[in-house]
Amino acid sequence: MSPRLLVLLLTALLGLAGCQxxxxxTLAAQKAIAIESGEECHLCGMIISNYPGPKGQLYERGDTRTHKFCSTRDMFAFLLDPEHKHNIQSAFVHDMAVSHWDHPDEETYIDARTAWYVVGSSKKGAMGPTLASFSDEKTAKAFMKMNGGDLYTFDQLNLDLLSQMGF
Structure with a gap:
């Protein structure tokens, strides 16, 4: 095999390996970043900062661009969709234990996979019902006691549950 052909073959193999x-x-770049005024929801196109409640962000594998969402509900509708689910690398939600409902603080994002979620509370986000996200179970239960709803972990969330939330 010629040296030139060998170099081309190795370059192609390295390129394919990099895709996987x-x-x-890439992983270091995947962190929650501030939502800027005027940014639109990746799912519905609404202006994210115009609405109350926790927001979400996620990254797809191998991508340094974040997808931002006006609500945790929109983020999970995208994340749980079978077309996208396998390709999500990291996801973040606001910790509502330390953030104001009407204007979530951009410094309070937590890993969505370790968060606790209250679904079905009286609190509304963009487009109505949303998932209230918390870093710890105790605070989530206290929120649930005051605002109603049911408690879930990340792994318990699914598209059927989201569709039952209504609008």
Whole structure:
């Protein structure tokens, strides 16, 4: 095999390998970032900062661009969709234990996979019902006692549950 052909073959193989794995640089870049005024929801196109309640952000594998959502409900509608579910690398939600409902603080994002969620509360987000997200179970239960709803972990959430939330 010629040296030139060998170099081309190795370059192609390295390129394919890079498509399958996230690099340390890609993973380090995947963190929640501030939602700027005028930014639109990745799912519905609404202006994110115009609405109350927790917001969400996620990254797809191998991508350094964040997808931002006007509500946790919209984020989970995208994340749980079978077309996208396998490709989500990281996801973030506001910790409503330390953030004001009407204007969530951009410094209070937590890992969505470790959060606790209250579904069916009286509190509304963009487009109505949303998932109230919390970093700890105790605070989520206290919120639930005051505002109603049921408690879920990330792994318990599914599209059927979201569709039962109504609008």
């Amino acid at each position: 794995e996230d690099t340390p640089e």
